[in-house]
Amino acid sequence: MNLAGFRAVCDDGWRRVNDTPGFLSEREARFLMLAAAAAPADGAIVEIGSFKGRSTVGLAYVAQRYGLGNVVAIDPHTSPSTTDPDLGSRRSSYDEFQENLRRAGVAEAVDCRRAFSQEVARDWSRPIRLLWIDGDHLYEAVKRDLALFRPYLAPGAIVAMHDVVGTWPGPLRTFVEDVLGSDDFGPAGCFKSIGWAQYRPTNRRARGFRWRRWRLAVALRHLIPVAEAGWVTTGLDRWRHRFWWRLLPHGAVDPARWTAQVAIK
Numbered sequence: 001m002n003l004a005g006f007r008a009v010c011d012d013g014w015r016r017v018n019d020t021p022g023f024l025s026e027r028e029a030r031f032l033m034l035a036a037a038a039a040p041a042d043g044a045i046v047e048i049g050s051f052k053g054r055s056t057v058g059l060a061y062v063a064q065r066y067g068l069g070n071v072v073a074i075d076p077h078t079s080p081s082t083t084d085p086d087l088g089s090r091r092s093s094y095d096e097f098q099e100n101l102r103r104a105g106v107a108e109a110v111d112c113r114r115a116f117s118q119e120v121a122r123d124w125s126r127p128i129r130l131l132w133i134d135g136d137h138l139y140e141a142v143k144r145d146l147a148l149f150r151p152y153l154a155p156g157a158i159v160a161m162h163d164v165v166g167t168w169p170g171p172l173r174t175f176v177e178d179v180l181g182s183d184d185f186g187p188a189g190c191f192k193s194i195g196w197a198q199y200r201p202t203n204r205r206a207r208g209f210r211w212r213r214w215r216l217a218v219a220l221r222h223l224i225p226v227a228e229a230g231w232v233t234t235g236l237d238r239w240r241h242r243f244w245w246r247l248l249p250h251g252a253v254d255p256a257r258w259t260a261q262v263a264i265k
């Protein structure tokens with residue numbers, strides 16, 4: 001991937017994402033597009049939780065521009081979990097999802113699976129280069145989504161999880177326990193509320209990343225009770241919450257630095 005060219009692709013992609021309703025900030029969308037384009041692994045881009053297509057549009061735009069195959073977008077479109085967005089008077093987000101993909105010009109680049117992640121996982125057999133988890137945010141569900149698709153991660157693949165920082169305890173706990181706590185993962189970090197890590201099961205250098213994963217895990221672990229309390233803290237707890245939160249990376253993504261970090265030498 002040519003980094004100078006990627007900036008223009010990313011700007012175009014962001015314009016399309018920005019026109020699509022949903023739950024993804026600009027920094028998060030730009031990171032996701034970078035991860036889709038630059039993950040040094042072959043395989044599918046898999047999204048769990050599409051809703052009206054905001055993240056799908058960014059992923060599909062990049063997939064289209066770089067010939068990465070169709071994005072597999074998994075969602076029953078019924079907002080089945082208590083952590084899902086409200087559908088209002090509608091029974092499904094599917095029609096709006098399709099309309100948004102068409103408007104963004106990416107409908108042809110998306111393989112829509114109108115099903116639960118656990119149903120799709122039953123017949124799954126393809127390697128994955130980017131696994132984007134943004135479905136049911138309950139602890140057991142996030143853990144299950146990672147466990148079901150983890151066996152298919154290609155070496156070098158990226159796992160990115162939404163709402164690790166700042167909203168739900170489920171993704172936060174799963175990221176700390178199952179991603180940062182595992183030597184199968186190498187480089188890892190956060191961008192806004194996204195937690196990400198690179199799958200490097202056989203790379204000996206992965207041990208060198210243990211310290212950085214541990215440091216990130218220490219700060220995030222202290223935020224689990226804060227997330228469980230709905231991010232409402234007072235007095236000394238508020239001070240502690242802010243202290244650990246400030247230790248997390250909060251900058252915008254730098255494509256050159258990030259790509260160098262995940263390059264497999």
Ligand SMILES: C[S@@+](CC[C@H](N)C(=O)[O-])C[C@H]1O[C@@H](n2cnc3c(N)ncnc32)[C@H](O)[C@@H]1O
Pocket residue numbers: 021022023024048049050051052053054055056074075076077078079080081084085093115116117118134135136
């Ligand atoms: C937070 S929304 C996704 C937001 C979307 N990624 C965006 O960029 O706006 C969560 C979605 O997960 C879906 N969902 C809930 N449980 C699921 C499951 N088990 N498998 C797949 N999708 C699921 C819901 O239907 C809902 O549309």
